[in-house]
Amino acid sequence: MVNIGIIGFGTVGTGTARILLGNKDIISQRIGFEINLKRIADLDIKKDRGIRLPEGILTKNADDVLNDPEIDIVVELIGGIRPAKDFILKAIRNKKHVVTANKALLATEGNEIFSEAEKNEVDVGFEASVAGGIPIIKIIKEGLVANKVLAVYGIINGTSNYILTKMTDDKVEFSEALKEAQRLGYAEADPTYDIEGIDSAHKLAILASLSYSIPLSFNEIYKEGITKITAQDIEFAWELGYKIKLLAIAKSLDSKIELRVHPTMIPKDYFISKVDGVFNAIYVQGDAVGDTLYYGRGAGDMPTGSAVVADIVDIGKKIVTSYKLQVTSHEKNSGPQTHISRLNSLLVARHSSLKIKKMEDIEAMYYFRFSAFDKPGVLSRISGVLGEYNISIASVIQKGRRVGEAVPLIVLTHTARERDVIKAIAEIDRLPIVADKTLYIRVEGKEQ
Numbered sequence: 197m198v199n200i201g202i203i204g205f206g207t208v209g210t211g212t213a214r215i216l217l218g219n220k221d222i223i224s225q226r227i228g229f230e231i232n233l234k235r236i237a238d239l240d241i242k243k244d245r246g247i248r249l250p251e252g253i254l255t256k257n258a259d260d261v262l263n264d265p266e267i268d269i270v271v272e273l274i275g276g277i278r279p280a281k282d283f284i285l286k287a288i289r290n291k292k293h294v295v296t297a298n299k300a301l302l303a304t305e306g307n308e309i310f311s312e313a314e315k316n317e318v319d320v321g322f323e324a325s326v327a328g329g330i331p332i333i334k335i336i337k338e339g340l341v342a343n344k345v346l347a348v349y350g351i352i353n354g355t356s357n358y359i360l361t362k363m364t365d366d367k368v369e370f371s372e373a374l375k376e377a378q379r380l381g382y383a384e385a386d387p388t389y390d391i392e393g394i395d396s397a398h399k400l401a402i403l404a405s406l407s408y409s410i411p412l413s414f415n416e417i418y419k420e421g422i423t424k425i426t427a428q429d430i431e432f433a434w435e436l437g438y439k440i441k442l443l444a445i446a447k448s449l450d451s452k453i454e455l456r457v458h459p460t461m462i463p464k465d466y467f468i469s470k471v472d473g474v475f476n477a478i479y480v481q482g483d484a485v486g487d488t489l490y491y492g493r494g495a496g497d498m499p500t501g502s503a504v505v506a507d508i509v510d511i512g513k514k515i516v517t518s519y520k521l522q523v524t525s526h527e528k529n530s531g532p533q534t535h536i537s538r539l540n541s542l543l544v545a546r547h548s549s550l551k552i553k554k555m556e557d558i559e560a561m562y563y564f565r566f567s568a569f570d571k572p573g574v575l576s577r578i579s580g581v582l583g584e585y586n587i588s589i590a591s592v593i594q595k596g597r598r599v600g601e602a603v604p605l606i607v608l609t610h611t612a613r614e615r616d617v618i619k620a621i622a623e624i625d626r627l628p629i630v631a632d633k634t635l636y637i638r639v640e641g642k643e644q
Protein backbone atom coordinates (compact mmCIF):
# COMPACT_ATOMS: atom_id res chain seq x y z
CA MET A 197 0.00 0.00 0.00
CA VAL A 198 1.13 3.51 -0.81
CA ASN A 199 -0.19 6.38 1.34
CA ILE A 200 -0.81 9.78 -0.11
CA GLY A 201 -1.80 13.16 1.29
CA ILE A 202 -3.34 16.00 -0.70
CA ILE A 203 -2.75 19.67 0.12
CA GLY A 204 -5.43 21.82 -1.51
CA PHE A 205 -9.04 20.65 -1.71
CA GLY A 206 -10.22 22.93 -4.51
CA THR A 207 -11.36 21.94 -7.99
CA VAL A 208 -8.44 19.66 -8.89
CA GLY A 209 -8.07 18.35 -5.31
CA THR A 210 -11.71 17.32 -5.31
CA GLY A 211 -11.41 15.68 -8.76
CA THR A 212 -8.33 13.78 -7.61
CA ALA A 213 -10.02 12.54 -4.44
CA ARG A 214 -13.12 11.56 -6.40
CA ILE A 215 -11.04 9.48 -8.84
CA LEU A 216 -8.91 7.88 -6.10
CA LEU A 217 -11.98 6.85 -4.12
CA GLY A 218 -14.35 6.11 -7.01
CA ASN A 219 -11.88 4.16 -9.18
CA LYS A 220 -9.98 2.59 -6.28
CA ASP A 221 -10.79 -0.99 -7.29
CA ILE A 222 -10.04 -0.46 -11.00
CA ILE A 223 -6.71 1.16 -10.16
CA SER A 224 -5.59 -1.49 -7.70
CA GLN A 225 -6.63 -4.26 -10.10
CA ARG A 226 -4.34 -2.71 -12.70
CA ILE A 227 -1.34 -2.03 -10.51
CA GLY A 228 -1.55 -4.79 -7.94
CA PHE A 229 -1.40 -2.63 -4.81
CA GLU A 230 -3.57 -0.06 -3.07
CA ILE A 231 -3.29 3.72 -3.18
CA ASN A 232 -4.60 4.98 0.13
CA LEU A 233 -5.79 8.59 0.40
CA LYS A 234 -4.73 9.19 3.99
CA ARG A 235 -5.13 12.95 4.55
CA ILE A 236 -6.45 16.04 2.77
CA ALA A 237 -5.39 19.46 4.03
CA ASP A 238 -7.25 22.67 3.22
CA LEU A 239 -7.97 25.90 5.07
CA ASP A 240 -11.68 25.34 4.46
CA ILE A 241 -12.75 21.90 5.67
CA LYS A 242 -16.40 22.82 6.19
CA LYS A 243 -17.39 23.40 2.55
CA ASP A 244 -19.44 20.65 0.93
CA ARG A 245 -17.47 19.45 -2.12
CA GLY A 246 -20.08 16.87 -3.08
CA ILE A 247 -17.89 13.92 -2.15
CA ARG A 248 -18.11 11.40 0.73
CA LEU A 249 -14.76 11.10 2.45
CA PRO A 250 -13.69 8.51 5.00
CA GLU A 251 -13.96 9.82 8.56
CA GLY A 252 -11.14 12.02 9.91
CA ILE A 253 -9.06 12.54 6.80
CA LEU A 254 -9.61 16.30 6.52
CA THR A 255 -7.27 18.66 8.31
CA LYS A 256 -6.67 22.40 8.29
CA ASN A 257 -2.99 21.91 8.93
CA ALA A 258 -0.69 21.13 5.96
CA ASP A 259 1.90 19.83 8.45
CA ASP A 260 -0.42 16.92 9.21
CA VAL A 261 0.40 15.79 5.68
CA LEU A 262 3.99 17.00 5.45
CA ASN A 263 5.12 15.50 8.76
CA ASP A 264 3.16 12.26 8.67
CA PRO A 265 5.83 9.51 8.50
CA GLU A 266 3.34 7.14 6.83
CA ILE A 267 2.65 9.42 3.89
CA ASP A 268 4.83 8.51 0.88
CA ILE A 269 3.54 11.03 -1.67
CA VAL A 270 2.45 14.62 -1.07
CA VAL A 271 0.10 15.98 -3.72
CA GLU A 272 0.28 19.79 -3.92
CA LEU A 273 -2.86 21.23 -5.49
CA ILE A 274 -3.15 24.72 -4.05
CA GLY A 275 -1.50 26.47 -7.00
CA GLY A 276 0.38 29.79 -6.93
CA ILE A 277 3.93 30.33 -5.73
CA ARG A 278 3.58 30.72 -1.94
CA PRO A 279 2.97 28.76 0.19
CA ALA A 280 2.97 26.00 -2.48
CA LYS A 281 6.75 26.21 -2.88
CA ASP A 282 7.35 25.98 0.89
CA PHE A 283 5.09 22.94 1.15
CA ILE A 284 6.80 21.19 -1.76
CA LEU A 285 10.30 21.89 -0.45
CA LYS A 286 9.31 20.72 3.02
CA ALA A 287 7.83 17.52 1.58
CA ILE A 288 11.01 16.89 -0.42
CA ARG A 289 13.26 17.52 2.60
CA ASN A 290 11.07 15.11 4.58
CA LYS A 291 11.96 12.56 1.86
CA LYS A 292 8.48 12.46 0.42
CA HIS A 293 7.72 12.24 -3.26
CA VAL A 294 5.69 15.07 -4.69
CA VAL A 295 2.98 15.32 -7.33
CA THR A 296 1.91 18.77 -8.45
CA ALA A 297 -0.25 20.45 -11.08
CA ASN A 298 1.44 23.80 -10.43
CA LYS A 299 2.72 25.03 -13.81
CA ALA A 300 3.38 28.60 -12.65
CA LEU A 301 5.57 27.36 -9.80
CA LEU A 302 7.46 24.80 -11.89
CA ALA A 303 8.01 27.18 -14.80
CA THR A 304 9.47 29.89 -12.57
CA GLU A 305 11.05 27.99 -9.63
CA GLY A 306 11.23 24.47 -11.03
CA ASN A 307 15.01 24.38 -11.49
CA GLU A 308 15.42 24.77 -7.71
CA ILE A 309 12.63 22.31 -6.90
CA PHE A 310 14.00 19.57 -9.18
CA SER A 311 17.53 19.99 -7.91
CA GLU A 312 16.30 19.74 -4.30
CA ALA A 313 14.36 16.58 -5.26
CA GLU A 314 17.48 15.12 -6.84
CA LYS A 315 19.50 15.87 -3.69
CA ASN A 316 16.90 14.18 -1.51
CA GLU A 317 16.41 11.29 -3.91
CA VAL A 318 12.69 11.75 -4.30
CA ASP A 319 10.51 12.10 -7.35
CA VAL A 320 8.40 15.03 -8.57
CA GLY A 321 5.48 14.21 -10.87
CA PHE A 322 3.98 17.05 -12.90
CA GLU A 323 1.86 15.49 -15.65
CA ALA A 324 -1.11 17.64 -14.63
CA SER A 325 0.84 20.88 -15.07
CA VAL A 326 0.50 20.91 -18.87
CA ALA A 327 -2.70 20.33 -20.87
CA GLY A 328 -4.67 18.69 -18.02
CA GLY A 329 -5.89 15.31 -19.17
CA ILE A 330 -3.56 14.92 -22.19
CA PRO A 331 -0.62 12.78 -21.00
CA ILE A 332 1.83 14.95 -22.92
CA ILE A 333 4.63 14.82 -20.34
CA LYS A 334 4.72 11.03 -20.51
CA ILE A 335 4.50 11.18 -24.30
CA ILE A 336 7.55 13.41 -24.60
CA LYS A 337 9.54 11.80 -21.77
CA GLU A 338 8.76 8.22 -22.71
CA GLY A 339 6.79 7.58 -25.87
CA LEU A 340 8.90 9.92 -28.01
CA VAL A 341 12.17 9.58 -26.11
CA ALA A 342 13.89 8.16 -29.22
CA ASN A 343 13.28 11.31 -31.22
CA LYS A 344 15.03 14.53 -31.84
CA VAL A 345 12.12 16.92 -31.37
CA LEU A 346 11.87 19.24 -34.35
CA ALA A 347 8.83 21.23 -33.28
CA VAL A 348 6.12 21.47 -30.65
CA TYR A 349 3.01 23.54 -31.34
CA GLY A 350 0.36 23.72 -28.65
CA ILE A 351 -3.03 25.17 -28.00
CA ILE A 352 -2.48 24.86 -24.29
CA ASN A 353 -4.78 27.45 -22.80
CA GLY A 354 -8.44 26.50 -22.91
CA THR A 355 -9.66 29.92 -21.78
CA SER A 356 -8.13 31.83 -24.69
CA ASN A 357 -9.10 29.07 -27.13
CA TYR A 358 -12.69 29.35 -25.94
CA ILE A 359 -12.59 33.15 -26.43
CA LEU A 360 -11.15 32.93 -29.95
CA THR A 361 -13.64 30.22 -30.88
CA LYS A 362 -16.53 32.33 -29.58
CA MET A 363 -15.26 35.35 -31.55
CA THR A 364 -15.04 33.18 -34.68
CA ASP A 365 -18.40 31.42 -34.36
CA ASP A 366 -20.54 34.29 -33.10
CA LYS A 367 -18.60 37.18 -34.71
CA VAL A 368 -18.39 38.99 -31.36
CA GLU A 369 -15.53 41.14 -30.07
CA PHE A 370 -12.95 40.03 -27.53
CA SER A 371 -14.57 41.76 -24.51
CA GLU A 372 -17.94 40.08 -25.09
CA ALA A 373 -16.34 36.65 -25.58
CA LEU A 374 -14.32 37.13 -22.39
CA LYS A 375 -17.46 38.00 -20.42
CA GLU A 376 -19.12 34.84 -21.66
CA ALA A 377 -16.03 32.79 -20.71
CA GLN A 378 -16.20 34.30 -17.21
CA ARG A 379 -19.93 33.60 -16.95
CA LEU A 380 -19.32 29.94 -17.82
CA GLY A 381 -16.41 29.64 -15.37
CA TYR A 382 -13.79 29.20 -18.13
CA ALA A 383 -12.06 32.47 -17.25
CA GLU A 384 -11.19 33.81 -13.84
CA ALA A 385 -12.25 37.21 -12.50
CA ASP A 386 -8.67 38.33 -13.24
CA PRO A 387 -8.02 36.63 -16.58
CA THR A 388 -4.56 38.18 -17.18
CA TYR A 389 -2.51 34.97 -17.15
CA ASP A 390 -4.80 33.26 -19.65
CA ILE A 391 -5.41 36.10 -22.12
CA GLU A 392 -1.87 37.52 -22.07
CA GLY A 393 -0.20 34.23 -22.94
CA ILE A 394 1.46 33.83 -19.53
CA ASP A 395 -0.26 30.54 -18.65
CA SER A 396 0.65 29.13 -22.07
CA ALA A 397 4.24 30.26 -21.55
CA HIS A 398 4.40 28.50 -18.16
CA LYS A 399 3.38 25.28 -19.88
CA LEU A 400 5.67 25.88 -22.86
CA ALA A 401 8.65 26.31 -20.52
CA ILE A 402 7.97 22.80 -19.19
CA LEU A 403 7.40 21.24 -22.62
CA ALA A 404 10.51 22.88 -24.08
CA SER A 405 12.66 21.78 -21.17
CA LEU A 406 11.64 18.16 -21.73
CA SER A 407 11.78 18.32 -25.52
CA TYR A 408 15.14 20.04 -25.85
CA SER A 409 16.84 19.12 -22.54
CA ILE A 410 17.19 22.78 -21.58
CA PRO A 411 16.67 24.33 -18.14
CA LEU A 412 13.21 25.80 -17.50
CA SER A 413 13.39 29.10 -19.38
CA PHE A 414 10.10 30.93 -18.75
CA ASN A 415 11.72 34.39 -18.76
CA GLU A 416 13.19 33.85 -22.20
CA ILE A 417 9.87 33.00 -23.83
CA TYR A 418 8.32 35.71 -26.01
CA LYS A 419 4.75 36.27 -24.75
CA GLU A 420 1.92 38.04 -26.50
CA GLY A 421 -1.78 37.62 -25.71
CA ILE A 422 -5.02 37.77 -27.67
CA THR A 423 -6.48 41.06 -26.42
CA LYS A 424 -5.79 43.05 -29.59
CA ILE A 425 -7.40 40.56 -31.98
CA THR A 426 -10.71 41.82 -33.41
CA ALA A 427 -13.63 39.91 -34.92
CA GLN A 428 -12.63 41.55 -38.21
CA ASP A 429 -9.10 40.06 -38.03
CA ILE A 430 -10.68 36.65 -37.60
CA GLU A 431 -12.85 37.24 -40.68
CA PHE A 432 -9.94 38.50 -42.80
CA ALA A 433 -7.82 35.55 -41.68
CA TRP A 434 -10.59 33.17 -42.70
CA GLU A 435 -10.84 34.84 -46.10
CA LEU A 436 -7.11 34.32 -46.55
CA GLY A 437 -7.47 30.64 -45.60
CA TYR A 438 -6.47 30.75 -41.91
CA LYS A 439 -7.77 30.50 -38.36
CA ILE A 440 -6.33 32.48 -35.46
CA LYS A 441 -5.18 30.49 -32.43
CA LEU A 442 -3.09 31.36 -29.39
CA LEU A 443 -0.18 29.05 -30.08
CA ALA A 444 2.75 28.08 -27.87
CA ILE A 445 5.64 27.27 -30.19
CA ALA A 446 8.97 25.58 -29.59
CA LYS A 447 11.04 24.65 -32.60
CA SER A 448 14.66 23.99 -33.25
CA LEU A 449 16.32 25.53 -36.26
CA ASP A 450 20.06 26.04 -36.91
CA SER A 451 20.92 24.67 -33.43
CA LYS A 452 18.85 27.40 -31.79
CA ILE A 453 15.39 27.04 -30.27
CA GLU A 454 12.52 29.39 -30.85
CA LEU A 455 10.26 29.76 -27.84
CA ARG A 456 7.22 31.94 -28.31
CA VAL A 457 3.57 32.34 -27.40
CA HIS A 458 1.41 34.59 -29.57
CA PRO A 459 -1.76 34.68 -31.63
CA THR A 460 -0.95 32.75 -34.79
CA MET A 461 -2.66 32.30 -38.12
CA ILE A 462 -2.73 28.62 -39.04
CA PRO A 463 -4.04 27.22 -42.36
CA LYS A 464 -7.66 26.31 -41.68
CA ASP A 465 -7.28 22.80 -43.06
CA TYR A 466 -4.60 21.85 -40.50
CA PHE A 467 -5.86 19.50 -37.77
CA ILE A 468 -4.81 21.85 -35.00
CA SER A 469 -6.96 24.64 -36.50
CA LYS A 470 -10.00 22.51 -35.85
CA VAL A 471 -9.34 22.40 -32.10
CA ASP A 472 -12.05 24.65 -30.72
CA GLY A 473 -13.66 25.69 -27.46
CA VAL A 474 -11.88 24.83 -24.22
CA PHE A 475 -10.05 21.90 -25.79
CA ASN A 476 -6.27 21.70 -25.97
CA ALA A 477 -4.07 20.07 -28.59
CA ILE A 478 -0.35 19.59 -28.96
CA TYR A 479 1.42 18.76 -32.18
CA VAL A 480 4.87 17.22 -31.79
CA GLN A 481 7.14 16.59 -34.73
CA GLY A 482 9.95 14.12 -34.12
CA ASP A 483 12.71 13.22 -36.55
CA ALA A 484 11.90 9.52 -36.34
CA VAL A 485 8.17 9.46 -35.71
CA GLY A 486 7.17 12.37 -37.96
CA ASP A 487 3.98 14.30 -37.19
CA THR A 488 1.95 13.45 -34.09
CA LEU A 489 -1.03 15.21 -32.53
CA TYR A 490 -2.63 14.91 -29.09
CA TYR A 491 -6.06 16.25 -28.22
CA GLY A 492 -8.15 16.52 -25.07
CA ARG A 493 -9.37 18.60 -22.19
CA GLY A 494 -6.73 20.89 -20.74
CA ALA A 495 -8.46 21.85 -17.52
CA GLY A 496 -11.20 20.84 -15.11
CA ASP A 497 -11.44 18.74 -11.98
CA MET A 498 -11.64 15.27 -13.53
CA PRO A 499 -9.27 15.61 -16.56
CA THR A 500 -6.62 17.26 -14.40
CA GLY A 501 -7.32 14.79 -11.57
CA SER A 502 -6.79 11.98 -14.08
CA ALA A 503 -3.25 13.26 -14.74
CA VAL A 504 -2.54 13.71 -11.01
CA VAL A 505 -3.60 10.13 -10.27
CA ALA A 506 -1.46 8.85 -13.17
CA ASP A 507 1.59 10.44 -11.50
CA ILE A 508 0.63 9.03 -8.10
CA VAL A 509 0.37 5.55 -9.63
CA ASP A 510 3.67 5.94 -11.47
CA ILE A 511 5.55 6.96 -8.35
CA GLY A 512 3.64 4.38 -6.30
CA LYS A 513 4.86 1.64 -8.66
CA LYS A 514 8.46 2.76 -8.23
CA ILE A 515 8.08 2.84 -4.45
CA VAL A 516 6.67 -0.67 -4.38
CA THR A 517 9.30 -2.01 -6.82
CA SER A 518 12.13 -0.36 -4.93
CA TYR A 519 10.79 -1.71 -1.63
CA LYS A 520 10.61 -5.23 -3.07
CA LEU A 521 14.15 -4.99 -4.44
CA GLN A 522 15.47 -3.72 -1.12
CA VAL A 523 13.83 -6.61 0.69
CA THR A 524 15.19 -9.13 -1.83
CA SER A 525 18.72 -7.78 -1.74
CA HIS A 526 18.56 -7.58 2.08
CA GLU A 527 17.54 -11.23 2.16
CA LYS A 528 20.55 -12.02 0.00
CA ASN A 529 22.62 -10.18 2.59
CA SER A 530 24.06 -7.71 0.15
CA GLY A 531 22.55 -4.65 1.80
CA PRO A 532 19.76 -2.51 0.43
CA GLN A 533 20.20 -1.40 -3.16
CA THR A 534 19.79 2.26 -2.50
CA HIS A 535 20.44 3.20 -6.11
CA ILE A 536 17.13 1.55 -6.98
CA SER A 537 15.34 4.03 -4.77
CA ARG A 538 16.93 6.94 -6.66
CA LEU A 539 13.91 7.67 -8.69
CA ASN A 540 13.36 9.84 -11.69
CA SER A 541 13.49 13.17 -9.87
CA LEU A 542 15.28 15.04 -12.63
CA LEU A 543 13.38 17.04 -15.17
CA VAL A 544 16.06 16.09 -17.68
CA ALA A 545 19.19 14.11 -16.91
CA ARG A 546 21.71 16.36 -18.66
CA HIS A 547 21.28 19.73 -20.28
CA SER A 548 21.99 20.27 -23.96
CA SER A 549 23.98 23.21 -25.23
CA LEU A 550 21.07 24.52 -27.31
CA LYS A 551 20.53 28.26 -27.05
CA ILE A 552 17.28 30.17 -27.31
CA LYS A 553 16.88 32.38 -30.34
CA LYS A 554 16.18 36.07 -29.85
CA MET A 555 12.68 37.02 -31.00
CA GLU A 556 14.02 39.62 -33.49
CA ASP A 557 15.86 36.80 -35.27
CA ILE A 558 12.85 34.63 -35.99
CA GLU A 559 11.38 34.41 -39.46
CA ALA A 560 7.71 34.03 -40.28
CA MET A 561 5.04 35.15 -42.67
CA TYR A 562 3.03 38.08 -41.34
CA TYR A 563 -0.51 39.43 -41.47
CA PHE A 564 -0.62 43.22 -41.14
CA ARG A 565 -3.74 45.22 -40.39
CA PHE A 566 -2.95 48.81 -41.30
CA SER A 567 -5.40 51.50 -40.40
CA ALA A 568 -4.89 53.66 -43.47
CA PHE A 569 -6.74 56.59 -44.99
CA ASP A 570 -8.61 55.62 -48.11
CA LYS A 571 -6.98 57.75 -50.79
CA PRO A 572 -4.81 57.27 -53.87
CA GLY A 573 -1.16 56.36 -53.33
CA VAL A 574 -1.56 54.93 -49.81
CA LEU A 575 -0.86 51.33 -50.76
CA SER A 576 2.24 52.30 -52.72
CA ARG A 577 3.62 54.30 -49.73
CA ILE A 578 3.12 51.36 -47.42
CA SER A 579 4.45 48.76 -49.84
CA GLY A 580 7.41 51.05 -50.51
CA VAL A 581 8.45 50.93 -46.84
CA LEU A 582 7.90 47.17 -46.68
CA GLY A 583 10.09 46.80 -49.79
CA GLU A 584 12.88 48.86 -48.20
CA TYR A 585 12.97 46.34 -45.36
CA ASN A 586 12.95 43.33 -47.67
CA ILE A 587 9.38 42.37 -46.82
CA SER A 588 7.62 40.90 -49.80
CA ILE A 589 3.82 41.08 -50.15
CA ALA A 590 1.81 37.91 -50.89
CA SER A 591 -1.75 39.34 -50.88
CA VAL A 592 -3.71 42.49 -50.08
CA ILE A 593 -7.33 43.01 -49.03
CA GLN A 594 -9.14 46.29 -48.71
CA LYS A 595 -12.89 46.35 -48.40
CA GLY A 596 -15.38 49.19 -48.42
CA ARG A 597 -14.80 52.72 -49.51
CA ARG A 598 -14.81 55.60 -47.03
CA VAL A 599 -13.10 58.56 -48.66
CA GLY A 600 -11.15 60.57 -46.13
CA GLU A 601 -11.61 57.98 -43.37
CA ALA A 602 -9.31 55.26 -42.10
CA VAL A 603 -10.11 51.74 -43.30
CA PRO A 604 -8.41 48.43 -42.53
CA LEU A 605 -5.88 47.52 -45.18
CA ILE A 606 -4.77 43.90 -44.87
CA VAL A 607 -1.43 42.68 -46.16
CA LEU A 608 -0.14 39.12 -46.02
CA THR A 609 3.61 38.76 -46.52
CA HIS A 610 6.02 36.09 -47.64
CA THR A 611 8.61 34.98 -45.09
CA ALA A 612 10.22 37.98 -43.42
CA ARG A 613 12.48 38.61 -40.47
CA GLU A 614 10.89 39.89 -37.23
CA ARG A 615 13.61 42.52 -36.82
CA ASP A 616 12.73 44.01 -40.24
CA VAL A 617 9.03 43.85 -39.50
CA ILE A 618 9.45 45.80 -36.25
CA LYS A 619 11.42 48.53 -38.02
CA ALA A 620 9.10 48.73 -41.04
CA ILE A 621 5.96 48.94 -38.90
CA ALA A 622 7.50 51.67 -36.71
CA GLU A 623 8.23 53.66 -39.85
CA ILE A 624 4.80 53.06 -41.40
CA ASP A 625 3.03 54.01 -38.15
CA ARG A 626 4.73 57.42 -38.36
CA LEU A 627 3.31 58.13 -41.84
CA PRO A 628 0.49 60.73 -41.93
CA ILE A 629 -1.61 58.37 -44.07
CA VAL A 630 -1.84 55.93 -41.15
CA ALA A 631 -4.44 56.64 -38.46
CA ASP A 632 -3.68 54.03 -35.83
CA LYS A 633 -1.07 51.53 -34.71
CA THR A 634 -0.63 48.57 -37.06
CA LEU A 635 -1.52 45.14 -35.75
CA TYR A 636 0.49 42.18 -36.91
CA ILE A 637 -0.06 38.46 -36.51
CA ARG A 638 2.55 35.82 -37.30
CA VAL A 639 1.50 33.14 -39.76
CA GLU A 640 2.59 29.49 -39.58
CA GLY A 641 2.32 26.95 -42.38
CA LYS A 642 3.73 26.65 -45.83
CA GLU A 643 4.29 29.67 -48.07
CA GLN A 644 1.34 30.01 -50.43
Ligand code: HSE
Pocket residue numbers: 327352353354355356382390395494495496
Ligand atom coordinates in the same frame (compact mmCIF):
# COMPACT_ATOMS: atom_id res chain seq x y z
N1 HSE B 1 -6.97 28.52 -17.54
C1 HSE B 1 -6.19 27.38 -17.89
C2 HSE B 1 -6.67 26.89 -19.23
C3 HSE B 1 -6.36 26.35 -16.81
O1 HSE B 1 -7.73 27.30 -19.65
O2 HSE B 1 -5.98 26.14 -19.89
C4 HSE B 1 -5.57 25.08 -17.04
O3 HSE B 1 -4.21 25.29 -16.92
